Amino acid sequence: MPELPEVESVRRHLAPRLEGRAIVAVWSAPQERFGVLDDAVGRRINALGRRGKYLLADLSGDLELVLHLGMTGAFRFHGERAADGSAWLGDPYVRASFTLDDGSVLDFRDVRRFGRLTVVPRGDYTAIPTLAQLGPEPLSEQFDAADFYAALRRTRAAVKPFLLSQRPVAGVGNIYADEALWRARISPLARRVGRERAQRLWAAIRVVLADAIEREGTTFRDYQMVNGQSGRNAAFLVAYGKRGSPCARCGTPLAKIVLGGRGTTYCPGCQRY
DNA sequence: CTAACTACCTGAACGC
DNA sequence: TGCGTTCAGGTAGTTA
Structure with a gap:
């Protein structure tokens, strides 16, 4: 699914609804590709950034929530419907949910399960080799x-x-x-x-x-x-x-x-x- | 170190 | 209709 433009579009939708919010609960399907998300509970989301195809949520406590959509990952707020009326209620492919302190719940749906969600010490990407070796942002001055x-x-x-x-x-x-x-x-x-x-x-x-x-x-x-x-x-x-x-x-x-x-x-x- | 495979998942689309 | 095959926007692990 998602390359830089898709991930950036998702980021722009999510940022205003996540930034400044605290994560009060996390649920995730047992899945090897997901790290321990419990560390995100009780943290505030300071900012939602992006590097390449990775979404990076800067958390309080010097942590970082790394979100990768894989091939089929998508986010939606729980209970909200798309323009065509479809919703994810009861959808078996919802793999994780984040409950925020305003009562909203962000669902992560991923049919093929190539997506990845994990909490790391801020800036420590040793567990994510592609992110650790990532080249410059193409639309920044860093891309020379x-x-x-x-x-x-x-x-x-x-x-x-x-x-x-x-x-x-x-x-x-x-x-x-x-x-x-x-x-x-x-x-x-x-x-x-x-x-x-x-x-x-x-x-x-x-x-x-x-x-x-x-x-x-x-x-x-x-x-x-x-x-x-x-x-x-x-x-x-x-x-x-x-x-x-x-x-x-x-x-x-x-x-x-x-x-x-x-x-x-x-x-x-x-x-x- | 790098480059080239393969594996990981699941569903949709296609051919017979 | 039904079944088998191929393909899909990505990355990580293994092998040379």
């Missing part, structure tokens, strides 16, 4: 084009799996990797990316993510915001999920391959190796 080029030069992996590793830049997943590489006219299979192409990819990542945030993310199947609504970005995709469609730039039918175990759509005509 020259550094990005240097990172691309250092790796011998194909460019798309390298992006998905979260090390050169945070928050790019399968959809936006395909979209950014299409924009930058770089094959996902490329193992050498020169200065000029690195600059194009750097800019493409920023544009693709910023546009998607503005449209509150891409809904293909599971992703929804806290109010149950879909993101509006799917209609603007030009590569992901477009196998067989003519390339919007050169007309060549887009090809789909498997790369690093992930479905990958690109234009064999104008995305150069």
Whole structure:
């Protein structure tokens, strides 16, 4: 489900309803991927931030609640209905609930159980390796084009799996990797990316993510915001999920391959190796 | 150290 | 209709 734009959209919905509130009770299904959430009880949520695809709730007591949506995770306040009238009451896929001091209850639903919720000492990500090694925020000053080029030069992996590793830049997943590489006219299979192409990819990542945030993310199947609504970005995709469609730039039918175990759509005509 | 697999889950969509 | 197969927006653990 969720890459940076989706997680950011969720964060923006949740932040005003969580910040300043205290957590008075926590329930979670027994699940190995969840750490001990009991430590969150009695803590106040000072701020709800985000790094890459991780939501980070800064808690009183020098703790931090780390929330990751996995592939199918979503949040909703208990009893609230989506625009289509659907609700999660009695839903077997609700895996955790947080009761707040204003009486509201935040439910976490996650069909595939790839999501992760855990409390850590603030800033201690040793138990979460991807977060510990996470690259710079793509829409911040920390994401520097020259550094990005240097990172691309250092790796011998194909460019798309390298992006998905979260090390050169945070928050790019399968959809936006395909979209950014299409924009930058770089094959996902490329193992050498020169200065000029690195600059194009750097800019493409920023544009693709910023546009998607503005449209509150891409809904293909599971992703929804806290109010149950879909993101509006799917209609603007030009590569992901477009196998067989003519390339919007050169007309060549887009090809789909498997790369690093992930479905990958690109234009064999104008995305150069 | 890195890169490349595989495993983890469950449901929807598709082919026969 | 029913059954088997494939695929899905992510990450962690293991192996070379």
